[in-house]
Amino acid sequence: MSANLVIWVPVLLGAVWAAHWGAEHMAEPLKKLRKQWGFSVAAGGAFVGLAAASPEIGINTTSAIRGVSDIGLGALLGSNVLAIPMMVLAAYIATRKQGIGDSGGHEHHEEHRRQHLLQVDRQAATVQAVPYLGIVALFALLTLPAPWRGLQPIDGWILLLGYLAYVAQALLRGRAKGQEVEWERKEKWLAAAGLAALAAGAYFTVFSTEKIVNAIGISKIIGGLFITAPVAALPEVFATWYVARSGQVTSGVTSVIGDHAVTMTLAFIPLTIVGMPIENFQLFWVTLAFVALMPTLYAVFVWWGGRDRGFRRWQILVLPTVYAIFIAVLVFWVQPFGPGAQGSGGAPSTTAASN
Template sequence: MAVWLWVVVLIGAVWLADWGADHLADPLRKIRRQWGVTGTGGAALLAIVTASPEVAINTTSALRGVGGIGLGNMLGSNIVSFPLIFTIAYLASRRELTGNGGTTQRESDGESPIDGAETHSAHIQQRLLRLDRRSVTVLVLPYLGILGLLALLTIPEQWQGLQPIDGVIMLVAYGLYLTQAVYRGREEGESVEWSTKELGLAVAGVGALAVGAYFTVRATESLIAAFGISEVIGGLFITATMSTAPEVFKTWRVVKSGQVTAGTTSVVADNAVTVTIGFLPLALVTLPIQNMLLFSVNLAFVALMPAALALLIHFGSDDHGLKRWQVGVLDSLYLLYLIVMAFGVLQLL
């Protein structure tokens, strides 16, 4: 089949996987309301669903014997997602909050209705992307801890490669990550109602997710063969970019509705799922790391993005947020990554 047709298949498969994840998200949102989970903790809970396309892609690549695609997707999506999501969020937040969207944001950030609207107007004038200060301690710092554990399990010479025991350890690490995020600042829950249609769509979502993941991997395999590149490179720059694209559109919609923190910092929780639950299927097939330089450089940039974000949020503004130049820093880090890869790492392969 022609290359352009596989590109169409790839786009359609990613959209299908995203549709499936969307219809799994609504039931999980209701669970969050029942449990009284805060907006920041809810981002970690909902990430189980929103990151499910990446997990499904990794699982499919492991089952098909092309684990390099999953490995590249795991690393690449955790790098490109930060500059993409925060840039889109900044652009989407350049509007006044109105209606229910403004109320949602004010409730999320614990502000009074009047102060919330005034504060957001001030942030527009200051060109500030406002974020809940709890996102750093609840989501970003624990995520950095997970990445440190991942490096410890995969980089030392005696432990190189992805082993089944590594997958189990990372799964336990995510359990701890989710537990602390959900229970910190937990509030009183509320009653919700479940409909048969909603549950039926959730079941359909599971099927769509599986089919979309399968064809995403199949399309990437074909494009890799056509371009003559390795599985990991294909995963880094083809699969990872495509699997992140739906999150960009979601971020635009959610942030424009006024849910700035939830729509933006969910990317951190998504990435935590990708490197833990998404790590497990690759580890279960005992995936070797063919090029440690390629892996190490990418893992370093995976960690550099959230580390820079934490510093920018904590020290960059008294109001805990990102100004335009700070969003530009994240974009510059991705540009640096591309330069290092193009003129350094890839030249040595």
């Protein structure tokens, strides 16, 4: 076990550094693309979200090929519970420095900083969070009812259509005439290198974490929930940090929803191809309930607040508190850590092939 950890822990750290470097070089190009194509600041989060979701797609493809779908399932659901608290907190900390402004300008930002407010365009709720909740509802419809519990190939096509509908409404609502922007050759190369580094670093972050999970000897779905998911979220934290510090606060904060839309649709397609069983139904539906609760709170907090919409400091602290409650529910009620936990949870195991 120790030999494996000696090998894969440095790989993990190197992958995180690569993702950090990639995110740093994507902030300004993303801002230019949004302006050039005339997309709203809320829709701009889709750009960062699609890039940041590459590790989830990679780990599910690997999981499907290797026949260890529990790792991919745990990583996807776990990251969708954890990521919103992490991204919002990262954006809040990144914008506490003087001189960092959003579309409202430097003067307004200083006022919001004194008020402990993370201002976010209200379209983040209507363009991103609410449609994403529709994707969660679609996923629940495909996986929870007993007659067709689990995922099978037809579900992959349905999820793909759901994602395309989400992207179309996010990019087209509130679109205006594009602006002229200038691109330097060096900037283009750095942007391409940044995207590649973010994708590669994120993938190897998840891949090396999978090796560490195997070395420790814990169950795959728990490893996905509590090791793979938090580490896989780190590249997106870096992206959110740098995008928010560049002044694109709304795009930085909404990128997490764009990422989730990918993870709940495109990233599951590899598992639908091979068939995804649900071995522990109680663990699955409890986690999925918190997957839906986080964007619900996100939308309510963004919409609530009168003229200055966004996240107040107390609201930002509520989100990690809810994640702590999620862990407590799993530990003290679901109890998925024991040797007999796999496959328990109040419902018999089912496979996509039997649906």
